[in-house]
Amino acid sequence: MSGKRLSSTESFYDTYASPIGILYLIFSGKTLCEIEFQKPAGALRKGKAPPLLIKELKEYFTSGREEFTQKTAFFSGTEFEKAVWQALTEIPFGETRTYKWLAEKIGKPKASRAVGQALGRNPIPIIIPCHRIIESDGSLGGYSGGIDIKRRLLDMEYYVKLSKQGA
Numbered sequence: 113m114s115g116k117r118l119s120s121t122e123s124f125y126d127t128y129a130s131p132i133g134i135l136y137l138i139f140s141g142k143t144l145c146e147i148e149f150q151k152p153a154g155a156l157r158k159g160k161a162p163p164l165l166i167k168e169l170k171e172y173f174t175s176g177r178e179e180f181t182q183k184t185a186f187f188s189g190t191e192f193e194k195a196v197w198q199a200l201t202e203i204p205f206g207e208t209r210t211y212k213w214l215a216e217k218i219g220k221p222k223a224s225r226a227v228g229q230a231l232g233r234n235p236i237p238i239i240i241p242c243h244r245i246i247e248s249d250g251s252l253g254g255y256s257g258g259i260d261i262k263r264r265l266l267d268m269e270y271y272v273k274l275s276k277q278g279a
Contacts, residue, residue: 124159
């Protein structure tokens, strides 16, 4: 994603070695504005992500943290896309919804295809959980990080949730 960020002196990236691969955490000041699965293009300097975000990501991957406290912002996206992304935060950890459900949720019941396109442009995957949207027939659909990563995220959430219920 190459959205509008603050000046390059205030923007930086850090990396997080997750179970699904290296995540590139991109900040404008103290605000997380993107998570990418590949090294960001451009002249962003390497910086240090807030320790709290690193701790929360680790908790998400190991024990199913359900909410993140890191300040985030969308520096790109249409009003429609932002509505789609915001609605994603209402899907509980370890659960899925359909493209159709999401289109209806934002009041655009015939916009399933446009919802899918907006999901592909989600600048903050994982924290804004677009991986939790699947096709009505139960197939996975697409994912900006690749279908294998989507499957791994869904499987991880499912099994962590299952283990919490059994505890």
